[in-house]
Amino acid sequence: MSDSASFRYESNWGGCYELSIEVGTSGDAELQTLLSALWSVADMLGCFGRCDREHEYTEVPCTVASLSQSGQLVGQIRLPTGRLTVSGCTAVRGGDGSDWLDLSIPTSELDEAGIEYHADDQPFFRSAVLDDWLAGIASATFQQASFSLAIVGWMISGGADAAMLAGELPQERAMGYLLPRDGVLH
Template identity: 60%
Template sequence: MTSPADFRDRANWSGGYYELAMEVGSSDDARVQAVLSALWSAADVRGCFGRTDREPEEQDPVPCAVGSLAEFGHLHGRVRLPTGHLVVCGCVAIRGDDGSDWLDFYVPVGALERAGVAYGDGRPFFRSAVLDDWLAAIGAETFKRAPFSLGVVGFEVSGCTDASTLAGRLPRTRDIGYLLPQGDVLRYGAANT
C-alpha cells in the first residue's frame, strides 16, 4: 500500500505544488542559509535528502544547506500536515540575477490528494484555506528567526510578484496569500477571492 510520505512513488510528486515562496531579499549565501534553516525548523521537516528515487531509510541525509541545494537542485523531506497526515515535501532555491533570491517550500498536490486534503471549493485551481493558514504560520515563524522581503502562499505561486512591485501594500483582491513585512511585523493577507 502506498503512502503520501513515500519518496519513490512518483504519483506523490505529481500535480504541481502548493507553496510558501519567500523572497529572501538578498543573493548572499549566508542570508539564504539563514532563511532555509529557519524554514526547515519552522515547518518541522523530518530529514533532509537530495534524492526522491530512494526512500529516506535507503539514503544518507544531506546537510540542510545552500550547498546541498546547489548540488541536488531540491531538498526533500517529510512534513506533518495540520490534518495529521505525514507527506513528502521539498524546497528549491531560485537564484535571481537581479540580486534577490527566493526559497520555495512545497508539498506536491499528488501527496495532498493521497492525504485526502480537500481543495477547490468549485474553483478551477487548487486552494485550501487549511494549507494557506498552515503555510502562513510557517512563514511567520520563519520570519521571526530570519526576516525576508515577501512571502506568497498558494498553488504554484513562485514568481507571481515581488516585494518591489507590491511596494509595501497588500492587494485588496487576492487570489493567493501574502506575507508582507511592515517594519519588524509580518502582515498576512489571506486569499479572498
C-alpha cells in the first residue's frame, strides 16, 4: 500500500471533499442498507476501523455496529483519474429523526492526484470532475437504497437538509444537490 493510499498516515487526512447523504430515518436497518450500498457502489477496498490505539486501524465488517464503535470506517477508493486513495465514511446520528452518512476524500489526496477543486475566482470550492463522480456514486447508491437528500462539495456536511429544501432545488448552489422526487433523483 503506498503512503498516499494509506489511511494510517495522519498527514493523509484534513479537509475533505464529501458526498453527504441524508438517510431519511434514524433506524439502524436503513442506515445499514445505505452503508452497504454506498460501500459497494463506490467499490471501496477494505473496511477498517480505528482501534484503541491512536492512528491504528484494524479490519472490521462494514456494519453500523463497526461504524458506531470506531467512529469512522476507512478504506481505499479509486478516484476518477484511476489513482487509489484513502476515503472515510462517518455517520451523523440525528436526534431530529434523520441520520446522515458522509463519504469523504481528503483534499491532500486530491492535490496529489492533480484534481482541481478550487479556483481563485470562486467564493467556494467546487470540482466538476468530483461533483460528477460523486453524483454518479449517489445515483447508483439510490438505486439500491433510497434516501432523502445527497449533497456534494467541500466540507459540506450539514450544509442543507431535505426539510429545509422542501422538495425544491435552490437557485444558487454552493454545493451539488441530489434531491429525490417521485422516486427519481434530480
